[in-house]
Amino acid sequence: MASVDVSTVSRALNNKAYVHPDTKRRIxxxxxxxxxxxxxxxxxxxxxxxxxxxxxxxSINISIFGEIVQGMEEQARRDGYSILIxxxxxxxVVERDCLQRxxxxxxxxxxxxxxxxxxxxxxxxxxxxxxVIQVVRSISHQFDCVVADYYRCGYEATAYLxxxxxxxxxxxxxxxxxxxxxxxxxxxKKAVAKAxxxxxxxxxxxxxxxxxxxxxxxxxxLLHAVPALDAIMVATDLQGLGAIRAIKKAxxxxxxxxxxxxxxxHPIGATLETAMTSMQVPSREMGxxxxxxxxxxxxxxxxxxxxxxxxxxxxxxxxxETT
Amino acid sequence: MASVDVSTVSRALNNKAYVHPDTKRRIxxxxxxxxxxxxxxxxxxxxxxxxxxxxxxxSINISIFGEIVQGMEEQARRDGYSILIxxxxxxxVVERDCLQRxxxxxxxxxxxxxxxxxxxxxxxxxxxxxxVIQVVRSISHQFDCVVADYYRCGYEATAYLxxxxxxxxxxxxxxxxxxxxxxxxxxxKKAVAKAxxxxxxxxxxxxxxxxxxxxxxxxxxLLHAVPALDAIMVATDLQGLGAIRAIKKAxxxxxxxxxxxxxxxHPIGATLETAMTSMQVPSREMGxxxxxxxxxxxxxxxxxxxxxxxxxxxxxxxxxETT
DNA sequence: CTGAAAGCGCTTACAG
DNA sequence: CTGAAAGCGCTTACAG
Numbered sequence: 001m002a003s004v005d006v007s008t009v010s011r012a013l014n015n016k017a018y019v020h021p022d023t024k025r026r027i028x029x030x031x032x033x034x035x036x037x038x039x040x041x042x043x044x045x046x047x048x049x050x051x052x053x054x055x056x057x058x059s060i061n062i063s064i065f066g067e068i069v070q071g072m073e074e075q076a077r078r079d080g081y082s083i084l085i086x087x088x089x090x091x092x093v094v095e096r097d098c099l100q101r102x103x104x105x106x107x108x109x110x111x112x113x114x115x116x117x118x119x120x121x122x123x124x125x126x127x128x129x130x131x132v133i134q135v136v137r138s139i140s141h142q143f144d145c146v147v148a149d150y151y152r153c154g155y156e157a158t159a160y161l162x163x164x165x166x167x168x169x170x171x172x173x174x175x176x177x178x179x180x181x182x183x184x185x186x187x188x189k190k191a192v193a194k195a196x197x198x199x200x201x202x203x204x205x206x207x208x209x210x211x212x213x214x215x216x217x218x219x220x221x222l223l224h225a226v227p228a229l230d231a232i233m234v235a236t237d238l239q240g241l242g243a244i245r246a247i248k249k250a251x252x253x254x255x256x257x258x259x260x261x262x263x264x265x266h267p268i269g270a271t272l273e274t275a276m277t278s279m280q281v282p283s284r285e286m287g288x289x290x291x292x293x294x295x296x297x298x299x300x301x302x303x304x305x306x307x308x309x310x311x312x313x314x315x316x317x318x319x320x321e322t323t
Numbered sequence: 324m325a326s327v328d329v330s331t332v333s334r335a336l337n338n339k340a341y342v343h344p345d346t347k348r349r350i351x352x353x354x355x356x357x358x359x360x361x362x363x364x365x366x367x368x369x370x371x372x373x374x375x376x377x378x379x380x381x382s383i384n385i386s387i388f389g390e391i392v393q394g395m396e397e398q399a400r401r402d403g404y405s406i407l408i409x410x411x412x413x414x415x416v417v418e419r420d421c422l423q424r425x426x427x428x429x430x431x432x433x434x435x436x437x438x439x440x441x442x443x444x445x446x447x448x449x450x451x452x453x454x455v456i457q458v459v460r461s462i463s464h465q466f467d468c469v470v471a472d473y474y475r476c477g478y479e480a481t482a483y484l485x486x487x488x489x490x491x492x493x494x495x496x497x498x499x500x501x502x503x504x505x506x507x508x509x510x511x512k513k514a515v516a517k518a519x520x521x522x523x524x525x526x527x528x529x530x531x532x533x534x535x536x537x538x539x540x541x542x543x544x545l546l547h548a549v550p551a552l553d554a555i556m557v558a559t560d561l562q563g564l565g566a567i568r569a570i571k572k573a574x575x576x577x578x579x580x581x582x583x584x585x586x587x588x589h590p591i592g593a594t595l596e597t598a599m600t601s602m603q604v605p606s607r608e609m610g611x612x613x614x615x616x617x618x619x620x621x622x623x624x625x626x627x628x629x630x631x632x633x634x635x636x637x638x639x640x641x642x643x644e645t646t
Numbered sequence: 647c648t649g650a651a652a653g654c655g656c657t658t659a660c661a662g
Numbered sequence: 663c664t665g666a667a668a669g670c671g672c673t674t675a676c677a678g
Contacts, residue, residue, distance in 0.1 A: 008664055014657085016658085038427065039427065039428040040427045042656040042670090046670050047657070070382060073409065077420070084407055085406050104363045273571060328649050330648075333673055343647055364671080365654090369673050652675090660665105
């Protein structure tokens with residue numbers, strides 16, 4: 001329509017080389033008239049860049065992952081990237097399938113909160129020039145990661161409860177082989193030992209242990225095992241809901257009899273009937289940071305770098321009504 | 324490595340034509356040895372199919388959308404499709420950008436919970452052979468949609484409260500120009516009129532009105548405007564939290580003084596300190612259904628069809644402690 | 647049953 | 663400053 005070669009159109013649209021202003025004007029006019037926009041798939045194939053980031057998380061309906069994904073997506077949009085998403089439900093087989101699919105040219109990089117069962121596969125993928133970044137869970141030191149300081153989170157929450165006068169603090173924790181739970185436990189352990197108190201730890205049944213059922217059931221067990229219990233630390237606000245409910249059912253009250261603190265704050269915490277004290281994780285910022293790091297890695301192509309980056313965010317205590 | 328032409332490899336891998344068993348075996352062996360898997364981008368370009376569905380929603384952190392997206396993603400994975408996601412925050416400009424990006428060859432179809440400000444653009448996109456399906460919000464009859472029966476939802480919730488003996492029922496509703504809110508209001512109106520009662524409706528400030536701040540603030544306003552109030556209907560469980568908290572702050576209790584019912588159930592509703600009565604929306608199923616419909620449309624290529632499908636899911640009353 | 651050729655829609659050296 | 667050619671990695675008629 002502008003009677004020029006496609007290559008000239010390409011140059012005009014990408015400002016790649018000098019194109020005569022008149023020609024350019026003609027092209028732009030035609031582009032507008034036809035509503036033309038270049039096919040990104042063809043562009044990808046030619047340039048070997050997808051401008052797409054794959055995200056593999058247990059579930060976007062677990063609030064921390066939902067927030068992180070949203071933060072990632074917003075930052076990605078600003079930089080002209082798209083987000084391809086998969087929920088694994090922490091099933092290693094599902095995770096493997098998702099990774100296999102993504103490696104096949106769909107994405108430039110993969111952000112993963114992994115089960116830990118596919119580390120070999122991830123290493124293979126990384127060696128194929130696909131950047132791998134871990135988020136929330138740092139499983140392997142072979143890859144960059146963006147996490148929170150779980151140790152300090154556990155330590156500070158425990159120290160705070162002790163300062164409140166608690167002497168029998170229960171910790172409802174997730175699978176002890178997962179780094180975040182592991183480290184939170186270490187922080188708790190340290191604070192409890194320092195105060196000369198006993199540990200009361202219970203490992204919630206479900207893998208993720210994000211769920212209120214776990215909070216409810218585990219609280220019942222704790223109350224039964226430790227009659228003198230005066231505080232409970234839970235993994236998430238949702239789990240805290242289960243804890244509060246179990247406490248209420250046992251004829252006790254929060255915070256008078258038993259204080260509750262959640263180690264992963266959720267926006268709802270602030271508006272509950274009894275607003276929850278929690279450690280706030282800057283999930284939105286973590287998401288943005290992850291995308292930025294990813295794009296930097298992709299565009300500078302330093303996959304070969306032996307140095308890996310570990311970005312650790314601080315959590316913040318938000319004191320509310322349950323303590 | 325198997326010393327055959329790439330075309331033969333392609334045929335072998337796709338079972339497209341007869342390939343000699345021996346040759347096939349040799350190829351498969353090489354595939355395995357090299358860990359080869361075909362480049363999906365090249366495949367896409369050649370076949371004109373992306374095997375990718377674009378999803379455009381206000382935010383995956385609004386629980387109904389999060390659940391729907393997860394349902395969609397699971398079904399998509401089963402069928403070998405991927406999900407590309409965008410959060411618009413109900414900003415028409417962001418929505419337009421996301422759609423423009425997706426139309427450019429990234430997806431075979433778009434699932435959208437739209438703002439309603441880009442209907443023309445959506446029609447253009449649909450005319451380019453990209454299937455458009457609306458979810459949750461049915462804005463235009465030009466496209467298929469998967470929704471819940473908001474009218475019945477509003478009607479039944481109201482009728483239930485009336486059956487409980489309520490005479491002054493407040494409705495905290497979202498923007499009245501959005502179909503779900505509009506229809507819920509119609510259902511409420513009908514039930515209230517049938518019982519000879521007055522309407523007490525308040526339009527929450529935020530567009531989506533999904534948020535507890537709205538529930539809190541609107542409840543305060545309702546309590547002030549209607550001293551005899553004995554029930555409140557809210558859009559979501561999270562909004563209900565705000566309502567319960569406002570009721571408590573006003574020195575009243577739930578359900579004794581004021582009953583609360585949410586029109587969009589969320590899993591947490593069941594485990595709150597005072598468990599919330601709500602209308603359950605089958606969001607996971609809606610997500611699966613949306614993906615199935617999308618894939619059917621894409622693979623049968625009936626974009627030209629003038630008949631559009633409207634799939635309506637029923638909601639279900641779950642009676643708990645707030646009523 | 648299998649190879650050679652064309653083409654999906656771009657970009658990018660290479661000439662001119 | 664611009665056109666013609668090659669090529670990204672596949673698939674698919676077309677011969678043989």
